[in-house]
Amino acid sequence: MTFALLARCGRTGRIGLAIASEDLCTGAVFAHALRSNTGGSVTLGGSPGRNNTLACNLLAQGYAPARVLQELRANDPQCESRQIAVIDRHGRVAAHTGEALTRSALHRIEPGFAVLAGAAVKPSLVEALVQSFTASAALELDERLLKALESAAAECATPPRSVGIVAFGNQDYSDVDLRVDLHGDAIRELRRTYDEYQPFAAYYLERGKHPRQAIPQREFADMLYAGRSGNTR
Amino acid sequence: MTYSIVARCPRTGRFGVGTATFSIACGRRNESVRANVGISKSQAFYDRATDPLVLNLLAQGYTPQYALxxxxxxxxxxxxRQLGIIDRAGTIGVHTGRDIGPWAGHAIGPQCVAFGNGLAGPQVVEGILGGFMAEPDAALEDRLLRAIEGGRDAGGQASNGQPRPERSAWLCVxxxxxxxxxxxRVDLHDRAVSQLRRVFEACDRGHLRVDTR
Structure with a gap:
């Protein structure tokens, strides 16, 4: 059981991807999946990583997502065993579910995002993802991706053991990239990680830009945790 | 506070990085690794733009030393800043800035460099190298994990004499x-290095086995 949501934020232009699976380390698909000011793709099934760079290169040279998808399929003898979604910098989407997959595997194309749902994913889970993501357009993309995963959690036949969210803004590296590779309740663990990470994210950025003014991380953490009950390190 | 190793496998030419740190989600820094080019792993008061620049320079043919x-x-x-660099020839570049604060430093081995800051002392980077060299013929990923465990077991991170937990860890080949x-990756865990070992043992690594090349 694996599902993924690939999206572009209509307000900011950020590109993002959320994924969850009963397999381990599903977030390993993030490498080279997204590219700033270009778009991105996700491939489920087999060893999908090789599609990532090719899809971004084709998007960068100007191919529309539908053409990129054609190229990925033409380049891959096993493409009928895979699911693929592609999004470009305009939010245009294309998706593919291979004919060799079970009938329960499906994808959904929506304005500015696509959902891939592998075998044993309930249609109600896909609906929950779509409803949540559509309803949260005012929030930041990374928060929307996480909320979508949380909305899907109740529809999972078995809890995902690994999950991740990644988003790219205008830098050539991710601005959010969080994973849980092995956990009994991976979506909840990703929420815990995300909430802990948020205040540090700003700190890490500021520390790198202005090292001379930065306080040590330990002091920052102590200040942060001092205001909380039951979570002191 | 962070400790890392970057290395090149002399048998296969594969590159790898292992990291453990108090910071959350250190493995999000996947811009630090580029196939057929090398690894540049910056830490301490790092700027995310540093590693892509270094790798762009390596890809053009510049040496790690020139990039520094x-x-x-x-x-x-x-x-x-602190960073360790390895290129496809196995050449090392490493820099530990003098304003990072104690203890920070590095140790160079064959086609590898261990480096860290906010550590218990120089025994930590020596422990990393010791772990990496314990079984020089083992697979790169095994050696990298042994290296990180070696750093932890040599005292790991400390500030003001107090040990500090590793909250995130990363292993990439x-x-x-x-x-x-x-x-x-382990992004947030009370014992991140032990959890990384657990993930490592649980995940399928069949595709990593090497035929004779």
Whole structure:
């Protein structure tokens, strides 16, 4: 059981991807999946990583997502065993579910995002993802991706053991990239990680830009945790 | 506070990085690894733009040492940065800025460098190298994990004499294809290095086995 949501934020232009699976380390698909000011793709099934760079290169040279998808399929003898979604910098989407997959595997194309749902994913889970993501357009993309995963959690036949969210803004590296590779309740663990990470994210950025003014991380953490009950390190 | 190793496998040419740190989600820094080019892993008061620049320079044919010179010339805060670089020839570049604070430093081994800051002392980077060299014929990913465990077991991170927990850890190996062969993360855990070992033992690593090349 694996599902993924690939999206572009209509307000900011950020590109993002959320994924969850009963397999381990599903977030390993993030490498080279997204590219700033270009778009991105996700491939489920087999060893999908090789599609990532090719899809971004084709998007960068100007191919529309539908053409990129054609190229990925033409380049891959096993493409009928895979699911693929592609999004470009305009939010245009294309998706593919291979004919060799079970009938329960499906994808959904929506304005500015696509959902891939592998075998044993309930249609109600896909609906929950779509409803949540559509309803949260005012929030930041990374928060929307996480909320979508949380909305899907109740529809999972078995809890995902690994999950991740990644988003790219205008830098050539991710601005959010969080994973849980092995956990009994991976979506909840990703929420815990995300909430802990948020205040540090700003700190890490500021520390790198202005090292001379930065306080040590330990002091920052102590200040942060001092205001909380039951979570002191 | 962070400790890392970057290395090249002398048998296969694969590159790998292992990291453990108090910071959350250190493995999000996947811009630090580039197949067929090398690894540049910056830490301490790092700037995310550093590693892509270094790798772009390596890809053009510049040496790690030259790339360090470029950084030093353009970065007024260079003495707050720490980074380790390895290129496809196995050449090492490493810099530990003098303003990072105690204890920070590095140790160079054959086609590898261990480096860290906010550590218990120089025994930590020596422990990393010791772990890496314990079984020199083992697979790169095994050696990298042993290296990180060696750093932890040698005292790991400390500030003001107090040990500090590793909250996140990362193990990544890349071969000639752009997509990593192995990319394992623990983003937030009380004992991140032990958890990384647990993920490592649980995940399927069959595709990492090497035929004779």
């Amino acid at each position: 010179g470029v950084l030093e010339a353009q970065d007024p805060d260079f003495q707050y 890349v071969d000639r294809g752009e997509h990593p062969l192995l990319d394992l």
